[in-house]
Structure formats: structure tokens, C-alpha cells
Amino acid sequence: MSHSLSQFSSENDFITRHIGPTAEQTQTMLSKLGVQSVEELIGQTVPAAIQRGPMPLPGAVTEQQALAELKAIASKNKIARSFIGMGYHDTFTPGVIQRNVLENPGWYTAYTPYQPEIAQGRLEALLNFQQMVIDLTGMDLANASLLDEATAAAEAMAMCKRLVRKNRSNVFLVDENCHPQTIAVLQTRARPMDLEIQVGNVAELIDTAECFGVLVQYPGSNGDVTDLRQLCATASSRDIMSVVATDLLSLLLLTPPGEQGADIVVGCAQRFGVPMGFGGPHAAFFATRDKYKRSVPGRIIGVSVDARGNPALRMAMQTREQHIRREKATSNICTSQALLAIMAVFYAIYHGPKGLKKIASRTNRLAGILVAGLQQLGYQTNSAFFDTVTVATGDKTAAIFKAAQSQLLNLRNNGQSLGISLDETTSAADIEALWAVFAEGQTLPSITEIDAKLGDYPGIPAELQRQSEYLDHPVFNQYHSETEMLRYMHRLERKDIALNHSMIALGSCTMKLNATSEMVPVTWPEFGRIHPFAPREQIQGYLQLVDELEQQLVGCTGYDKFSMQPNAGSQGEYAGLLAIKRYHESRGDTQRDICLIPSSAHGTNPASAAMAGMRVVIVGCDEKGNVDIEDLRAKAQQHSEEVAALMVTYPSTHGVFEEGIREICDITHQFGGQVYIDGANMNALVGLAAPGEFGADVSHLNLHKTFCIPHGGGGPGMGPIGVKAHLAPFLPSHPVLPVEGLSADNDTVSAATYGSASILPISWMYIRMMGAEGLKQATSMAIVNANYVAKRLSDSYPVLYTGRNNRVAHECIIDLRPLKEASGISEEDIAKRLMDYGFHAPTMSFPVPGTLMIEPTESESLLELDRFCDAMISIRAEIAKVEAGQLPLDNNPLVNAPHTQRDIADANWERAYSKQEAAFPAAELFGSKCWPAVNRIDNVYGDRNLICSCPPISAYQ
Numbered sequence: 001m002s003h004s005l006s007q008f009s010s011e012n013d014f015i016t017r018h019i020g021p022t023a024e025q026t027q028t029m030l031s032k033l034g035v036q037s038v039e040e041l042i043g044q045t046v047p048a049a050i051q052r053g054p055m056p057l058p059g060a061v062t063e064q065q066a067l068a069e070l071k072a073i074a075s076k077n078k079i080a081r082s083f084i085g086m087g088y089h090d091t092f093t094p095g096v097i098q099r100n101v102l103e104n105p106g107w108y109t110a111y112t113p114y115q116p117e118i119a120q121g122r123l124e125a126l127l128n129f130q131q132m133v134i135d136l137t138g139m140d141l142a143n144a145s146l147l148d149e150a151t152a153a154a155e156a157m158a159m160c161k162r163l164v165r166k167n168r169s170n171v172f173l174v175d176e177n178c179h180p181q182t183i184a185v186l187q188t189r190a191r192p193m194d195l196e197i198q199v200g201n202v203a204e205l206i207d208t209a210e211c212f213g214v215l216v217q218y219p220g221s222n223g224d225v226t227d228l229r230q231l232c233a234t235a236s237s238r239d240i241m242s243v244v245a246t247d248l249l250s251l252l253l254l255t256p257p258g259e260q261g262a263d264i265v266v267g268c269a270q271r272f273g274v275p276m277g278f279g280g281p282h283a284a285f286f287a288t289r290d291k292y293k294r295s296v297p298g299r300i301i302g303v304s305v306d307a308r309g310n311p312a313l314r315m316a317m318q319t320r321e322q323h324i325r326r327e328k329a330t331s332n333i334c335t336s337q338a339l340l341a342i343m344a345v346f347y348a349i350y351h352g353p354k355g356l357k358k359i360a361s362r363t364n365r366l367a368g369i370l371v372a373g374l375q376q377l378g379y380q381t382n383s384a385f386f387d388t389v390t391v392a393t394g395d396k397t398a399a400i401f402k403a404a405q406s407q408l409l410n411l412r413n414n415g416q417s418l419g420i421s422l423d424e425t426t427s428a429a430d431i432e433a434l435w436a437v438f439a440e441g442q443t444l445p446s447i448t449e450i451d452a453k454l455g456d457y458p459g460i461p462a463e464l465q466r467q468s469e470y471l472d473h474p475v476f477n478q479y480h481s482e483t484e485m486l487r488y489m490h491r492l493e494r495k496d497i498a499l500n501h502s503m504i505a506l507g508s509c510t511m512k513l514n515a516t517s518e519m520v521p522v523t524w525p526e527f528g529r530i531h532p533f534a535p536r537e538q539i540q541g542y543l544q545l546v547d548e549l550e551q552q553l554v555g556c557t558g559y560d561k562f563s564m565q566p567n568a569g570s571q572g573e574y575a576g577l578l579a580i581k582r583y584h585e586s587r588g589d590t591q592r593d594i595c596l597i598p599s600s601a602h603g604t605n606p607a608s609a610a611m612a613g614m615r616v617v618i619v620g621c622d623e624k625g626n627v628d629i630e631d632l633r634a635k636a637q638q639h640s641e642e643v644a645a646l647m648v649t650y651p652s653t654h655g656v657f658e659e660g661i662r663e664i665c666d667i668t669h670q671f672g673g674q675v676y677i678d679g680a681n682m683n684a685l686v687g688l689a690a691p692g693e694f695g696a697d698v699s700h701l702n703l704h705k706t707f708c709i710p711h712g713g714g715g716p717g718m719g720p721i722g723v724k725a726h727l728a729p730f731l732p733s734h735p736v737l738p739v740e741g742l743s744a745d746n747d748t749v750s751a752a753t754y755g756s757a758s759i760l761p762i763s764w765m766y767i768r769m770m771g772a773e774g775l776k777q778a779t780s781m782a783i784v785n786a787n788y789v790a791k792r793l794s795d796s797y798p799v800l801y802t803g804r805n806n807r808v809a810h811e812c813i814i815d816l817r818p819l820k821e822a823s824g825i826s827e828e829d830i831a832k833r834l835m836d837y838g839f840h841a842p843t844m845s846f847p848v849p850g851t852l853m854i855e856p857t858e859s860e861s862l863l864e865l866d867r868f869c870d871a872m873i874s875i876r877a878e879i880a881k882v883e884a885g886q887l888p889l890d891n892n893p894l895v896n897a898p899h900t901q902r903d904i905a906d907a908n909w910e911r912a913y914s915k916q917e918a919a920f921p922a923a924e925l926f927g928s929k930c931w932p933a934v935n936r937i938d939n940v941y942g943d944r945n946l947i948c949s950c951p952p953i954s955a956y957q
């Protein structure tokens with residue numbers, strides 16, 4: 001037989017890399033399931049009524065070809081010197097952090113640290129982040145990152161409203177010198193909460209204004225540095241909360257807001273080593289006073305103790321999250337920006353307090369030199385500044401702006417003035433280049449001459465020069481050589497289970513492969529070094545990327561239009577519900593404000609509805625976990641004049657394809673509501689069924705689930721929304737860079753027009769390399785894998801819900817309540833015991849208490865699925881011994897799990913089982929075990945004794 005070139009074609013190679021099981025393994029699984037083919041299983045699983053034809057997407061290409069295509073797109077972005085500021089600054093990402101964190105799956109593939117015993121590494125990093133923010137802002141307490149500065153300000157506004165009980169005003173007063181995107185996000189958030197944003201000069205208005213809170217920017221958006229003390233004192237005396245948005249680098253030199261009386265301090269840690277990336281992802285921060293600690297939005301890392309009494313870290317007060325408070329939640333943060341918070345604090349650790357101060361001082365000095373030179377050239381600027389100045393340019397503004405832009409020097413154009421913001425990448429040559437565009441032929445000033453005459457800390461008024469110390473904790477003072485830094489980061493990484501160690505079958509979270517080729521473009525400078533408000537002609541690559549990804553997602557979902565602005569699923573829900581609300585309003589249906597939500601919904605759903613100003617009406621589920629269609633009809637009818645939307649997850653959060661989904665959509669429409677399908681479970685649909693075709697009006701997609709953006713240990717993520725055409729006019733836009741075709745006055749839900757734009761290449765690469773056929777195969781194999789796991793475990797653990805033919809969708813819930821009843825062993829014991837076997841537990845007690853929800857994804861091979869199932873079955877046998885009385889209930893490998901090196905080294909081993917059973921329950925663990933760093937952590941202790949800053953090093957010894 002002769003060869004021909006086509007036999008060796010490799011277009012489909014990536015598909016087989018992405019999908020875990022080989023053809024042979026698939027056959028093995030299919031026979032276990034009693035079917036002949038994948039198609040047969042899909043036919044038994046996915047309702048015929050919703051199955052779609054082929055997706056309108058091109059075929060797969062190789063990794064190399066996709067990278068080449070994307071490189072061509074990226075090259076259409078023009079890297080300029082950015083002096084725009086407005087909350088985004090160029091920065092040097094230290095190589096040791098870029099390669100070993102941002103480009104390292106040990107960090108970027110981890111999940112949110114819900115299982116703290118195998119997440120001590122990133123928990124420590126995040127605790128360091130909190131300490132850094134506390135020190136620099138001068139506050140008592142900080143959380144571990146929010147989505148961006150603008151939404152952090154919105155969270156602050158909501159918290160003020162909650163806390164200022166005596167104050168009856170609904171007005172939040174915002175200083176006119178705040179970043180415009182922050183003001184826009186506040187306006188969007190305020191409206192459904194019946195709050196009013198007043199923009200003005202806060203320093204002048206504070207004596208008389210009726211308001212519950214104020215926001216000022218420090219330094220101001222135009223660069224001004226003004227004293228906050230009087231303002232904060234007056235606010236406090238009038239029962240008004242004061243919020244300060246600030247810049248971390250400036251706080252190395254400026255008196256921090258905490259020392260001036262601020263109640264809440266927010267901002268963004270981007271310029272600590274995280275590329276601008278056309279707007280994100282970056283970590284925002286949120287700091288406040290100790291007395292408000294129980295009201296802080298987002299996640300707080302706290303110190304607790306483990307079963308041996310040693311200090312151990314965990315997320316504090318997890319029970320406050322939207323899962324418990326649901327429609328009463330006033331904040332809705334799941335995915336935030338953990339990876340970027342970790343990068344930012346590593347930057348601070350690497351440079352240390354002295355190094356950071358040097359960076360800040362140099363940047364400030366260059367600004368001082370710039371200003372002195374501009375004065376020589378006859379220009380006026382603000383006199384108090386840190387690194388940003390606004391130059392009065394009057395009628396010459398447009399000409400100078402253009403001249404600068406033609407040399408790829410990006411300035412901020414205010415119409416009659418130009419803003420210039422410097423950063424750690426600014427060079428002396430940059431200053432001269434800037435002078436040259438302002439000089440109009442005059443002789444340029446001399447940097448050396450100005451430098452020789454300039455005083456210390458130019459532009460910073462004496463009373464605002466920082467006197468207090470910061471970052472004196474040892475962690476910020478011992479890792480300044482690259483070797484030490486590398487080892488510190490690696491030491492933390494080794495404590496955590498991420499996808500580079502074993503499968504993480506977290507139901508609803510879709511922990512699938514984040515392929516290297518998908519990740520590579522993220523650190524290309526053509527994507528990293530682009531300011532979100534750069535002129536359109538410099539961002540053509542990004543605009544094309546957004547456009548093409550939109551078309552890809554349209555192909556996957558059957559929607560007509562997408563918005564890339566929401567930067568997490570929760571934000572997508574919010575943006576989608578706002579679009580629905582605006583749509584109803586545009587038709588005069590202003591009274592439509594009820595959101596029907598099934599009882600099984602994810603907590604973000606009711607929380608989003610509440611934040612969008614909707615009233616939540618719960619729809620029941622039947623005993624099989626399906627939406628109770630008669631209850632839905634009754635409630636929709638009862639509220640037929642007020643129904644705004646139905647929010648439903650499909651396949652359901654119970655892991656089944658409900659047969660009635662079309663009817664569910666029809667009923668909602670019949671009574672005037674819009675259908676919101678939560679797209680978190682899209683990994684069970686792509687290529688098989690399209691929500692835009694079976695009746696939904698809007699969905700968010702978690703690109704960090706279905707479309708391969710890694711979870712980053714708790715973020716970043718992207719939650720773009722797809723809509724049918726009638727909702728498209730109501731998608732979010734932006735005051736600075738409006739979305740093409742939409743008004744700048746539309747709602748704004750993120751600080752940047754396209755959210756965390758620099759991770760969009762990941763999803764683009766995935767879809768391009770898989771093609772229509774590969775994506776469909778991936779979905780099908782996700783369903784095969786889930787059904788295989790359900791089948792293998794079914795003799796040991798009952799599967800709670802199944803659909804037609806006893807099949808599950810892409811995940812399954814196993815019910816541990818009967819076992820607990822019989823043996824006293826809880827779902828938590830099983831979750832912790834899995835760590836001893838080298839696994840991260842599946843999703844625990846969601847959506848049903850006392851259960852585990854397992855989602856294996858298509859990326860896990862049969863070998864790994866079997867390893868996991870073997871562990872679960874072996875654990876079942878251990879439980880049987882407890883049930884049979886062979887092991888005491890208070891001394892067995894389950895209740896004592898996880899086991900640590902301290903246990904094994906303990907001379908007083910008084911356990912009813914061997915050390916080998918404890919730590920090496922499966923033979924393959926020898927030699928490659930990931931040891932839980934601490935024993936089981938006491939959750940209650942941690943919440944009662946809330947400590948959210950770094951304990952002294954002595955506490956660890």
C-alpha cells in the first residue's frame with residue numbers, strides 16, 4: 001500500500017490531545033454502559049426535541065496553525081508608550097513571576113480554595129495579598145481581591161448603604177475627579193438598587209450634601225493629590241461613610257487613606273506586575289475598618305487552627321456567600337481574580353518595601369522632571385501630583401495629542417487639556433520625547449539640569465508625605481534574590497492540588513484541560529501591553545479577536561449577539577438580567593420585575609436577580625430534581641403582569657437533561673417573561689443543542705469552565721453573555737471606549753469595555769483548534785465520562801438524580817445522606833479522605849446538602865477516571881468497616897483525614913489503622929504523593945476568631 005500525504009494530516013491531532021479517552025478506552029466505557037456507540041448514548045441522554053444540526057463553525061486546525069493565525073491578529077495591535085493612566089499603567093512583570101506563576105499550571109489550573117488542607121499555598125499567597133493591602137492603605141482589614149476597581153467601588157457603595165442605618169438618604173456622592181469608568185459602573189449599579197449617584201466636587205459639597213456615602217479618588221483621575229482628612233472627618237461627623245479609590249504605588253510615598261480617616265479603601269493592584277492586557281484581568285482590592293469586618297464583600301482569607309492545633313489558613317465566613325443568603329445577598333462574588341492578586345503580591349514580595357519605594361520614587365521624580373520641563377516650555381499643570389499630571393493645552397490640545405499619537409505616545413485627551421501618567425517603565429528618553437511634542441520647536445529642557453535642582457518628592461505636599469512604615473512582615477523582606485523567590489513560590493505551589501496533579505471533578509465548575517497552546521498567547525506583548533483606552537487604530541487586533549470570538553460563540557449557542565464585558569459568570573447574570581429589564585422598560589412594561597427561579601438554582605442566580613432590582617419567586621422541583629412545570633405555570637400565571645424573567649440552568653444543576661425545557665421556555669414567554677439560561681453547564685450542550693435555538697433569550701457562558709480559561713485558584717474568568725437580537729440594543733457599553741453600535745450611555749458592568757480581554761485568546765484558540773466536530777466530540781465525551789463514573793460508583797453510592805434511560809448529563813450527584821445515617825461518616829469526611837488518595841473532592845453539598853457532585857469532563861482519560869473511582873470505592877469499603885463496627889466512629893481513617901507528614905512522624909500513633917492505610921491507601925501514591933500541608937481545619941474557630949492578616953512567623957514554629 002502506498003502512502004499519500006493526506007494520510008499524515010494532523011488537523012485533528014489537537015482534538016485527541018484535548019479529549020482524554022482514546023478510541024479504545026471509549027469502547028471499554030461504552031460496553032460498561034451497555035451501548036454500541038457514543039451516538040447511541042447521546043440519543044438516550046439528550047432530548048430529541050432540542051438536538052441541533054452541525055454548528056456553523058470551521059473545521060479544526062493544528063496547534064501551530066492556530067497560533068500562527070492568532071499571531072497575525074495580535075500583530076494588528078500596535079504597542080505604544082502608554083501615558084493614559086486612568087487606572088491602567090504599564091509595568092514590568094518580573095520574569096520569575098511570569099514563568100513560574102502566570103505561565104505555570106501548578107498555579108493557574110487550581111480551583112478556588114474550598115478544600116483548604118490542599119490549598120495552603122495559594123491561601124498563604126492570598127493572605128499575603130491582604131497584608132500588603134492593609135499595610136499600604138493603612139486600613140485594618142482587606143479581602144482577597146475583587147473583579148476590578150470600578151466594581152469594587154460599587155461593592156463599597158452597597159456596603160455603605162447597608163451599614164449607614166440612621167442615614168435615610170439614597171444619594172451616593174461621587175467626586176468628579178474619579179475615573180469615568182468607575183462613575184459609569186456606579187450609575188449602573190445604583191439604578192436597580194434605587195440609589196442615586198450625584199457627581200460633583202465632594203470637598204465643597206460634604207458640609208451640606210444629603211448622602212449616605214461619598215467616593216473620592218486619591219490621587220485624582222487627573223493626577224491631583226489632595227488632603228482627605230477634613231473631608232473624612234466631616235463625613236464621619238455627619239454619619240456619612242467615606243470611600244477612597246486609590247493607587248497602591250502612590251501609597252508608598254503618600255499618607256495612606258487609612259491614616260486620614262477613610263472607612264473603605266478600594267483600588268486595583270494591576271501595576272504591581274500585571275500586564276494592562278487591554279483592561280484585564282487584574283485584581284481589585286477592598287480594605288476597611290475592623291468594625292465592618294463582617295460586612296466585607298468577596299472572599300477573606302483567615303487564620304484558623306487544624307486538628308493538631310497548628311495554624312492553618314482557610315476562606316473565612318464562607319457561609320456568608322450568596323449560596324446561603326441567596327436573594328438576600330447584597331454582593332455576588334464567586335470567581336474573582338485570585339491568580340492576579342497572587343501575582344501582585346509576589347511582585348511586592350520580590351521587590352520588598354525598599355524596592356517598591358524605589359520604583360515609586362523614581363516614577364514620581366520623573367513626573368517632577370516632566371513638569372519642570374513643561375513649565376520651561378510655557379505650560380501649566382497641577383502642582384500636587386504623584387505620577388500623573390494634567391497639562392493645560394487649550395486650543396493646541398488636538399494638535400499635540402495627534403502629534404504624540406503619530407509617534408505612538410498615547411496621552412489622555414480631555415478636550416482642553418492633556419493627561420500624562422508615568423510608570424515604572426518610563427525612561428528618560430520618554431520624557432524627552434514627551435517634551436518634544438509639547439515644545440513646538442523650542443529648545444528642549446535638560447533632564448540633568450532639572451534633576452540637579454529638583455527637591456525630594458516633587459509634587460507631594462509635605463503634609464501628605466508618608467511617614468508610617470509598611471510591609472515589615474518577614475515575608476516581604478526575605479525573598480529578594482531570584483533563587484529565594486523561585487523557591488518560595490515553588491514551596492507554596494507544592495502544597496496545592498491543581499490539575500497538573502490529578503483530576504478535579506468539581507461539579508458545575510468544569511475543570512477541563514487548559515491546553516498550553518491556548519495559554520501561550522496570553523503573555524504575548526501584543527496582547528499584554530495594550531491600554532484599554534488606547535486609540536482604535538492601535539487596537540485593531542483586539543477588536544478582530546473579540547469579533548471572531550463572538551462569531552465562534554454565536555456558532556456554539558445559537559444566539560445573535562454577544563457582550564464580552566462581564567468578567568465572571570455572576571457578572572454575566574447581572575448584565576443579562578439588566579438587559580431583560582431594559583427591554584421590558586423599552587416596551588412600557590416597567591412593572592415587570594419578578595424573576596422566577598427554581599429551588600435548585602446556583603446561589604448566584606437569586607443574588608444577581610436581587611442586584612438587578614428583581615423580586616425572586618421560587619419555583620419548586622419534583623422528586624427527580626426537575627422543574628415542577630405545573631408550579632411554574634401556576635406562578636407565571638399568578639404573576640402574569642409582573643414576570644420579567646425565568647432563570648434556569650440547563651442541563652439542570654441536578655445534572656440531568658430535563659425533557660421539558662422547551663415547554664418551560666414556552667410557558668415563560670406565554671406570560672410575557674424572558675428566559676435566562678445559566679450557561680455554566682454549557683459543557684454538556686456545545687455541538688449537541690443550542691440554547692438560542694430551544695427557546696432561551698439570553699445566557700452567560702463561563703469561558704473559564706466550558707471554554708478552557710483556567711480557574712487560576714479562584715479567578716480570573718470571563719462571563720460573556722449571548723442574546724437574541726431583540727435584547728442586543730440593551731447590552732452593556734462603556735463611557736470611554738463604547739462598544740461599536742451601542743451608545744456610551746448603555747449600562748456598564750465592568751471597568752473595561754471587554755472585561756478581562758487578555759484571556760479571550762484562550763477560548764479563541766480552543767474553538768479554533770477543535771472546530772465544529774471536535775467541540776461536539778468533547779461534549780459527547782464529557783457525557784460518556786460522567787455516565788461511566790456514575791455507573792462505576794452506583795454499586796457503592798446511590799446516584800441521586802437521573803434522566804431518561806437512567807442517564808446523567810455531564811455530571812452526577814451521589815447521595816451520601818443514607819450512608820451518614822447508617823455509619824456516621826459525613827460527606828466532609830469523604831471529601832477530606834479523598835485528599836489522602838491524592839484527589840481534590842468533588843463539589844460538596846451543592847446543590848443538595850449531604851451530596852457530592854462529580855463532573856469528570858472530557859479531558860480525563862479512562863486511567864484517571866478509574867483511579868478516582870477506585871479511590872471512591874475503596875473509601876466506601878472503609879466506611880463499611882465503620883458501619884460494621886470494625887473501626888470506631890471516632891478513630892478511623894475518614895474522620896481523621898486528611899493525614900499529614902506530622903501524623904506519620906508522630907511517635908504516639910494510637911490509631912485503629914496503620915500508617916500505611918492512613919497515608920498510602922493506594923500503592924501508586926508512593927513516590928508521588930501530594931501531602932496535605934495541614935490536618936483538618938477547624939472552620940468554626942476561624943470564624944469566631946477572625947484573623948485576616950499574616951501571623952508573625954513565630955506562630956508557624
Ligand SMILES: *Cc1c(COP(=O)(O)O)cnc(C)c1O
Pocket residue numbers: 333334335508509568569570571602604605649653678680681702717719
Ligand atoms: C460557576 C457558576 C456560576 C458563577 O460563575 P462565576 O464565574 O464563578 O461568577 C453561576 N451559576 C452556575 C450554575 C455555576 O456553576
